[in-house]
Each structure stands twice: as C-alpha cells, then as structure tokens.
Amino acid sequence: MRRTHHRCVIQSESSESGSESVSDTSMRCISCREEYLPRDAGTCKECYVEAGETEEELKREIEDLKAKVTFLRLSSSLDHGNSSSRSFTDVVLIASEDSASSPPVPAHKALLVSRSPVFRAMLENEMEESRSGTIKISDISYDTLRTFVYYLYTAEACLDEQMACDLLVMSEKYQVKHLKSYCEKFLVTKLNPDNSLMTYAFAHQHNAKHVRDAALLQIIENMENVTKREEYMELVEKEPRLIVEIYEAYLSKQVNTAAGGTSTSKTC
Amino acid sequence: MRRTHHRCVIQSESSESGSESVSDTSMRCISCREEYLPRDAGTCKECYVEAGETEEELKREIEDLKAKVTFLRLSSSLDHGNSSSRSFTDVVLIASEDSASSPPVPAHKALLVSRSPVFRAMLENEMEESRSGTIKISDISYDTLRTFVYYLYTAEACLDEQMACDLLVMSEKYQVKHLKSYCEKFLVTKLNPDNSLMTYAFAHQHNAKHVRDAALLQIIENMENVTKREEYMELVEKEPRLIVEIYEAYLSKQVNTAAGGTSTSKTC
Structure with a gap:
C-alpha cells in the first residue's frame, strides 16, 4: 500500500449550502476503493464514468478487429489437419539450402503476389518462376521457409531469436513490411x-x-x-x-x- | 456545465500532519480541469494514471490489429486500378438474376473455400462448379454479387439498407458468419x-x-x-x-x- 490512509474533514465555504457545509467526508477512490488525500485526487466522477465508457468502446473495437483478423486469415497448406487446403495451390516454394531432401511448400500465386512486391514482380512478369510454378529460395532452411509462408497466410508465427532473425532477413528480401515489423518488435523484447x-x-x-x-x-x-x-x-x-x-x-x-x-x- | 463550481476547505484530522492539516484546497479534476465537490469525486491520481496507461495500451493494440487487417486483406479482381489482380483467378461467379448481360466476377477457389463452407463443399467435391470453373448464383443482382465477393476478399463493404439485406441473405445462404454479423450490426443502427x-x-x-x-x-x-x-x-x-x-x-x-x-x- 503506497497511500497513507488519511481521514479528511471537508468543509464547503459556499454560502448557499449551509446545511451541508461541514461534513465529515473521507474520499474513497471509486476504482481501487482506497481512501486518499485531496492532493492525491485524480478525476471527478463524471470523467471516471466517461473513461470507463471509452475503455469499453476500445475493447469492443478490439473484439471486432480480432474477429476480422480471424475472418481474413487464409488457411495455408501447412495448417495441421487441413488436408484439403492443399487444393487449388498453383506454385511451390523450395528451400535451396536444405538440398533436394526438403519437401516443396505449396502456395497460391495470388496470395504471394498480394503479400510481397518481389513475388508480384516475379510471378506477374512471366519470369522463370511463373512458368515453372517453382520458386527457389536460397540461403534459407526448410523450417524458416515454412514459417515464412505460414506468416503470409495468417500473420502469425511462433518465434525464437534465431527464427526472428531469419524471418527478418526474408522479410527484407521479399519486402514483407508487416513481418519485418513483427520480427523487430520481438527482437527488441529480447x-x-x-x-x-x-x-x-x-x-x-x-x-x-x-x-x-x-x-x-x-x-x-x-x-x-x-x-x-x-x-x-x-x-x-x-x-x-x-x-x-x-x-x-x-x-x-x-x-x-x-x-x-x-x-x-x-x-x- | 452540469457541475456547480464550489470551493472547498479540506481539513485533515490526522494528528501527525498538523502543519498541513488546514489548507484551502479546491479539488480540480485532472481530466476535465473542472472543480468538483467531494461527493462528485471519482478516482485517486494513481488510478487516473493507470487508466490512462490502459487506454494507451488498448489504442496500441488497435493499431496493431488494424495493421494486421490491412496485411491480411487480399486485393480482389474488383479493386479499382488493380488491373493485374485478375491474374491467377481460377473460378468465375455469375449473377443469374441479371441474365447473360452481366459480366462474370473472377475469384480464387482457395479464397472462396476459406471463407464459406458451402463453397468449400461445392469446390472440393468435384461438383459441376468445380469442373466448369463457373458458379452461378441465383436470385442476386450483379451489384450484390460484386459487393459480396469484395467482402470475402477484404472484410469491407459499402452498405445501404437494401444492400445490407441482400448481403445478409447471401451470407446466410453461403454461411459467411462474419458478413452476416456485419450486416446485422448495420441494420440495427438503421x-x-x-x-x-x-x-x-x-x-x-x-x-x-x-x-x-x-x-x-x-x-x-x-x-x-x-x-x-x-x-x-x-x-x-x-x-x-x-x-x-x-x-x-x-x-x-x-x-x-x-x-x-x-x-x-x-x-x-
């Protein structure tokens, strides 16, 4: 308890309220229920109520936005238990670092194009990748590639420091700003x-x-x-x-x- | 102004604070800067500061979620000025109400499947629609279809009451819960x-x-x-x-x- 419990007599000097002018009033915070001294007074009741309403509104907005995020997420071919989501993919990504042994990661051109201007240039300009339907990603492990693609579909990734660094490099290379900012925030906390x-x-x-x-x-x-x-x-x-x-x-x-x-x- | 401006003398009865026990203190709300009476007191300063920090945190969360929504949105073939986004579409939707004159609306099977269990069943089970790459939508205008598809890509729609009703019917038929809830909220306000x-x-x-x-x-x-x-x-x-x-x-x-x-x- 940082506050001194302190009983106050509050006397009103106002002439028209003579009957209630001297009252033995200890002020109690509506929020924490602790008594406090006038010098520690915060807001009036009206502002307290307004602040509570604002908080409720903000929380409702957060709920709405979370529902929107859930709606907008696409299931990627990497989702567990989602055997059918592999359908309709029209491109595969291959992590070249892991040689031929690592499996290709299937994806949708439309999604890659939407998330990265580099993929857009690659796939919309009839380059080799667009014709072959295969995009080779150099200097990257299969795990990083999976996590990268999963993020493009869901805006979610499970990070540790190494993965955050690897994904930051990928996000820089493919200009996925949202992912870069996500990794930066994580690295700052570490x-x-x-x-x-x-x-x-x-x-x-x-x-x-x-x-x-x-x-x-x-x-x-x-x-x-x-x-x-x-x-x-x-x-x-x-x-x-x-x-x-x-x-x-x-x-x-x-x-x-x-x-x-x-x-x-x-x-x- | 609902509050009476009222000057208070606040006297502390506490024995150890004799030197500051009688002070001419008028309380002023930190938030609205108005003076107030003890009976209108809200929170102590500490709780006011905490509430402010909570509000800031909630606002930051909202900003993060908004950025996530922007990232997750897919550009649909209906976006103005986005001539290239038509690429990689693998299905068209046709509004049958408007006869043959209304143009088909191109889309991506993967997206339709992700947004609606009805489209999922239709497209993943080798039904007529999947084979032909054409989905005919009955009893719907071209405008409603465009708005419906645009919503599936972006979680956004420009509504009036008629459009909200038409989309609510569509969302019920294709089990797009998020859109249904969006239309419901709009109709309640009207x-x-x-x-x-x-x-x-x-x-x-x-x-x-x-x-x-x-x-x-x-x-x-x-x-x-x-x-x-x-x-x-x-x-x-x-x-x-x-x-x-x-x-x-x-x-x-x-x-x-x-x-x-x-x-x-x-x-x-």
Missing part, C-alpha cells in the same frame, strides 16, 4: 547487455531501424562492459564505422546528461 | 419505428437474431403506432405467428413494468 552488440550489427546490416535504435540505447548504457567483449574486438576489425557510431552516440548522451545536470544545479 | 415491423419479419425469415431482438424492442415500445400500419395488417394475414410473438413480448414487458412499479412503490 535485447540484453549480452546480445546488444551483435543485435546492433545485425539490425544495421538489415535496415531494422527500430531494433538498431533500441540496441544502441542498450549498448551506451553498458559501455564499460560492452567494450570488454569479444564481439566488440571483432566489430572493431570488421565494421569500425559501426563502433564509431556507438561512440558518437555515447558522447552525445554524456554531453546531454552533463547539460541536464548543469541546468538542474542552476535551478537548485 | 432501425426506426417505421421500418421495425418489416425488419422484424425479415430478420425472422433469415435467422438474424440480433436484428430480430432489436426490432422487437423497437416494436413493443411503439405498439400503438405499429398496429395501425399497413404492414401490420399484411403480417396478420401472412405471418400471424409472428404477430402473436410480438404481443407475447409486449405483455411480458407490461407485466415486468407493473412488477417493477409495485416494488418501487413499496420502497417509497
């Missing part, structure tokens, strides 16, 4: 002092600005430890420009903090 | 004393429970006027069972109101 440097380098390489910014913040908050790491030495060798950017950001933060400190000391 | 009786009969005929309940409520609130209408006479002739149900609901409301009135007079 950032920690240990992986921040490598994540930063990865994000830089694949234009993942959101991850890059978050990783940079993490790095400059742990500069002393980061600069002792093996990956730091490697990056100094391979990507010195990246290390320079980190130091520039670090310096900029130092200057800002110092300026903030000065201004605080002035006001004190 | 209910008024003038159309309530016909809407009720229509909803009854097409198992639109949500509309039916709303229309019934509208009817029994305007019984005197409704029973004078021409449609009332028609329904008495054609669907007397429906009229009986209306009277039963009306009676039930009367009894409940009377019971409520008695209980109120007892407490007074």
